[in-house]
Amino acid sequence: MNLLDYFRASKVGSASVAKERLQILVAHERSSRNQPSYLPQLQRELLEVIRKYINVDQEAISFNFEQDDNQETLELNIVLPDYHTKNI
Amino acid sequence: MARIIVVTSGKGGVGKTTTSAAIAMGLAKKGHKTAVIDFDVGLRNLDLIMGCERRVVYDFVNVINGEASLNQALIRDKHCDLLYILPASQTRDKDALSQEGVGKILEDLSKDFQYIVCDSPAGIEKGAHLAMYFADDAFVVTNPEVSSVRDSDRMLGLLSSKSRRAEQNEEPIKEYLLLSRYSPDRVKLGEMLSVDDVQEILSLHLLGVIPESKSVLNASNSGTPVILDEKSDAGQAYADIVARYLGEEKPHRFIEEKKGLFGKLFGGK
Numbered sequence: 001m002n003l004l005d006y007f008r009a010s011k012v013g014s015a016s017v018a019k020e021r022l023q024i025l026v027a028h029e030r031s032s033r034n035q036p037s038y039l040p041q042l043q044r045e046l047l048e049v050i051r052k053y054i055n056v057d058q059e060a061i062s063f064n065f066e067q068d069d070n071q072e073t074l075e076l077n078i079v080l081p082d083y084h085t086k087n088i
Numbered sequence: 089m090a091r092i093i094v095v096t097s098g099k100g101g102v103g104k105t106t107t108s109a110a111i112a113m114g115l116a117k118k119g120h121k122t123a124v125i126d127f128d129v130g131l132r133n134l135d136l137i138m139g140c141e142r143r144v145v146y147d148f149v150n151v152i153n154g155e156a157s158l159n160q161a162l163i164r165d166k167h168c169d170l171l172y173i174l175p176a177s178q179t180r181d182k183d184a185l186s187q188e189g190v191g192k193i194l195e196d197l198s199k200d201f202q203y204i205v206c207d208s209p210a211g212i213e214k215g216a217h218l219a220m221y222f223a224d225d226a227f228v229v230t231n232p233e234v235s236s237v238r239d240s241d242r243m244l245g246l247l248s249s250k251s252r253r254a255e256q257n258e259e260p261i262k263e264y265l266l267l268s269r270y271s272p273d274r275v276k277l278g279e280m281l282s283v284d285d286v287q288e289i290l291s292l293h294l295l296g297v298i299p300e301s302k303s304v305l306n307a308s309n310s311g312t313p314v315i316l317d318e319k320s321d322a323g324q325a326y327a328d329i330v331a332r333y334l335g336e337e338k339p340h341r342f343i344e345e346k347k348g349l350f351g352k353l354f355g356g357k
Contacts, residue, residue, distance in 0.1 A: 013277055013278020013279045013280075014278070014279060015275070015278050015279060015280055015281050015282070015285065016278065018233075018234050018281055018285075019281060019285045019288075019289070021234065022234055022237050022238065022281075022289050023288075023289055025238060026237075026238065026241050026289055026290075029238075029241065029242070029245075030241070030245070033245045033249075
């Protein structure tokens with residue numbers, strides 16, 4: 001360690017923060033990029049069908065698409081309200 | 089058949105036009121007949137960087153519309169006989185470029201040229217899309233800075249999904265990283281992302297690092313591509329990049345900081 005390194009070591013640069021932020025962001029954006037393009041449409045249509053029978057709102061449904069080497073998983077989660085049948 | 093190179097980045101101001109001018113000149117100086125096309129319709133600037141702004145008569149859109157022939161619109165470079173420039177139009181019509189029109193021009197140029205360099209506009213609009221659509225190789229110009237790295241990654245996504253090669257299930261576009269405006273001393277201080285950091289995030293093949301350099305502004309002031317300034321660090325960096333692209337083995341330079349007297353006294357190694 002030389003004289004300059006001694007002064008440098010006392011200061012932590014911002015580059016490591018930049019790298020960490022980018023790694024998280026890029027990983028997130030890449031995963032959504034690989035989703036099939038029909039996913040938003042599928043989500044809207046499924047929601048419409050479900051709403052014909054059950055009164056749920058947008059937030060009660062969550063979609064999750066995951067991909068690994070040999071399989072793709074589409075997870076659909078619906079939180080049903082207490083009184084879920086519509087009075088027709 | 090020509091090899092089509094797109095110089096792209098997503099973000100503006102990172103050095104796409106500087107890079108396009110330099111590598112087109114470099115390829116031509118190596119004996120390859122090269123055309124460089126400005127895709128930034130409405131905001132043409134390649135002509136200024138190449139120093140041929142006063143010789144523009146016809147442009148890219150004139151050729152697409154059949155108002156001029158390719159030979160009438162192509163400007164021969166004053167430094168190199170093998171280099172030709174096709175300037176962008178200054179029209180405000182955003183739809184002036186069409187996929188068929190661009191495809192036809194590239195096909196015609198392919199018969200006569202070995203390399204076609206497409207200088208993409210910033211953003212992900214039509215001009216940027218068409219600049220990359222027909223490409224065989226992509227030079228992704230990135231600055232060691234968060235927004236530039238993010239935008240580069242976005243462009244990588246588009247290159248692999250919205251290009252001719254992707255749509256026709258051909259071999260994908262070859263993507264190369266050109267890291268520009270690099271300051272080794274700031275990297276050493278931990279103030280700037282390093283080459284390794286950027287490569288780790290983007291996982292791209294590094295074609296070269298272009299250091300932050302006063303010679304780039306000097307070159308654009310005078311309208312001579314910086315690669316012609318053979319004494320400058322940026323000029324040498326671009327010359328290395330062209331050589332590596334053509335298959336020569338060149339060790340990477342400009343990644344370590346230059347050691348002045350102060351560095352020699354205190355630098356240790």
